Amino acid sequence: MARLSQVSPDLSDDYMTLQLLAAGLARIQLTQQGALWSTPSPVSDAVGLPAAWNAGVTRLWWRALERGQSELIGHLDVFHWCRLPLGEWPLPLQITASDADLLLVEGGRPSAFADQAARLVLAKDPEAELVENRCYELLITSAERNASREEEVQQNYVYLRGFLITNPLASDLQLHELMRRFRAKDSNGQPWVKQWFLQAYQPRPSAGAVRMKVCGGCGNPLTRNRLPCGTPGCDGQPAMRTLETMSEYYVQRRAVRRFFHDPGLSEQRILDAVMPVLGNRLHAWWGMDVVDAAIDFDGTGRMGAGEWWAADVKDHASAALLGRSFRWDPRADARRRFLVLAQHRFERPGYVADLLREMEGRVRGVEVVSEEAFIESVCARAREHG
Numbered sequence: 001m002a003r004l005s006q007v008s009p010d011l012s013d014d015y016m017t018l019q020l021l022a023a024g025l026a027r028i029q030l031t032q033q034g035a036l037w038s039t040p041s042p043v044s045d046a047v048g049l050p051a052a053w054n055a056g057v058t059r060l061w062w063r064a065l066e067r068g069q070s071e072l073i074g075h076l077d078v079f080h081w082c083r084l085p086l087g088e089w090p091l092p093l094q095i096t097a098s099d100a101d102l103l104l105v106e107g108g109r110p111s112a113f114a115d116q117a118a119r120l121v122l123a124k125d126p127e128a129e130l131v132e133n134r135c136y137e138l139l140i141t142s143a144e145r146n147a148s149r150e151e152e153v154q155q156n157y158v159y160l161r162g163f164l165i166t167n168p169l170a171s172d173l174q175l176h177e178l179m180r181r182f183r184a185k186d187s188n189g190q191p192w193v194k195q196w197f198l199q200a201y202q203p204r205p206s207a208g209a210v211r212m213k214v215c216g217g218c219g220n221p222l223t224r225n226r227l228p229c230g231t232p233g234c235d236g237q238p239a240m241r242t243l244e245t246m247s248e249y250y251v252q253r254r255a256v257r258r259f260f261h262d263p264g265l266s267e268q269r270i271l272d273a274v275m276p277v278l279g280n281r282l283h284a285w286w287g288m289d290v291v292d293a294a295i296d297f298d299g300t301g302r303m304g305a306g307e308w309w310a311a312d313v314k315d316h317a318s319a320a321l322l323g324r325s326f327r328w329d330p331r332a333d334a335r336r337r338f339l340v341l342a343q344h345r346f347e348r349p350g351y352v353a354d355l356l357r358e359m360e361g362r363v364r365g366v367e368v369v370s371e372e373a374f375i376e377s378v379c380a381r382a383r384e385h386g
Contacts, residue, residue: 014093015117015320017059018086018104022117024053025082025110049075064091079105082114096320096357098350112232113317115258135256138196140288145184145192156182157288160196165264168220168252169212170201171245200260201250210243218265221251231262232315233344263315266342266371267292270313273375277382286310291332292340295378297385303333309381310334311374315342319351323358328366337366338374346370 027050053075060073073091081089087100102113110118143156167174175197182193213222215229217236222229229236243249252261270293271284278295286294286303292313298306310332316322328337345351347370356368369377 014063014095015324017056017063018093018095019117019321020052020056020059021078021082022104022110022114024050024056025104025114026118027052029110060091067091096318096350096354098348098354099318099320102317107230109254111317112258112262115255116316116318117321119259135196135199135253135260138192138199142182142184142192142196143288146182154283154286154288158284160193161260161264161285161289162268164200164252164256164260165268166219168218168257168261169214169241169243170197170250171210171243172248172250173244173246175250197250199253200256201252203248203250206243206245206247206249208245210245210249212241212243213238214241215239218262220257220261231265232317233342234265263313263342266315266340267313270311270340270371270375274378274382277379281382287329287331290329291334294332294334295382297381303331307385308334309336309338309378311338311340313340313342313371315345319345319354320358323355326359326363326366328363339366339368340371340374341368343371 057073057075057078060078064073077090081091082104083106085101085103086093086095099113103111104114104117105111139157139160142160143153146156147153163178175194178193178197179191182191184193185191186195214220215222215231215234215236216239217234218229218231219241220229220231220234222238228234267285271282274293274295275282281296281299283294283296285292291310293311294303295309296303296306297308300306300308303310312326312328312332314322314326326339341352341355352368359366359368
């Protein structure tokens with residue numbers, strides 16, 4: 001490791017290597033069709049592969065050479081490793097114990113861990129330009145163009161953000177309802193909200209009502225008609241859902257499901273649990289997602305005046321990568337600041353310890369709690385306030 005650090009300070013950082021590989025997988029998935037890694041890959045050299053992938057493989061070459069390995073690792077080898085748990089890679093990685101069972105490729109597609117790792121690549125490059133980014137931009141635009149004052153922008157944002165969480169499937173009737181509610185159009189006469197919707201959802205033809213098998217827990221459609229549904233922490237049972245349509249229904253795009261719907265489930269659980277106690281003192285996705293929940297116990301209406309609590313809710317596969325990337329937005333100047341972990345992450349052995357180790361000395365004044373503990377604390381404090 002010391003010799004690697006002489007070549008480049010971060011070559012010994014295996015998490016950076018994994019992030020680069022994940023960014024490469026994301027780009028390959030965007031430019032190819034089907035499940036690329038469910039069968040042996042035809043790739044034999046670096047020609048045509050994304051720069052991020054090549055950089056990740058090159059870092060593995062250095063690591064192999066430092067271990068005295070006589071033969072260079074091939075791209076086919078690394079594609080195969082991506083289907084193995086990180087703790088079983090032939091080239092041992094310096095990762096936390098709680099990440100040892102994670103995979104980069106699962107079911108022929110980049111895993112949730114790979115998607116999250118790709119987002120954290122610091123370099124601005126094409127591999128980071130996922131559907132998520134455009135969906136978020138159009139969500140903000142739709143909220144702003146359909147408002148005349150700041151309060152309305154926030155209300156629009158909350159409504160549209162909530163729509164993604166409650167509707168992994170949607171119908172053309174729902175799209176028309178959105179267009180009636182959010183009427184602002186661009187210079188070509190196209191409703192902004194329709195552009196956002198079509199960026200977030202893929203159309204499927206239908207004739208009248210559509211019956212689909214979905215997960216009764218998260219609402220996501222079941223692929224191959226069997227469990228598990230693939231949503232982290234979900235143990236719902238199969239259920240049938242009927243969608244009333246005119247000629248189309250819509251399914252959330254993969255990136256939207258991974259970065260808005262699935263993690264949003266824990267956010268929504270928290271909001272639903274504390275809303276009856278707090279009423280208008282709860283501000284969902286305050287500041288258009290500066291934090292996921294802001295609570296104004298004294299009803300001052302202004303962050304920093306009176307007693308405010310704020311929570312950033314996270315559902316990340318890797319505690320180490322979350323700890324490295326987490327920053328508290330200084331605009332959320334609350335008295336108590338919480339990093340709230342989805343319950344299934346908090347209960348994973350070693351997850352919290354690994355997270356706190358990565359945050360130590362870098363993030364101050366933020367309490368790490370489970371969603372259940374946060375709900376209990378908020379409700380108790382609200383009762384004290386009356």
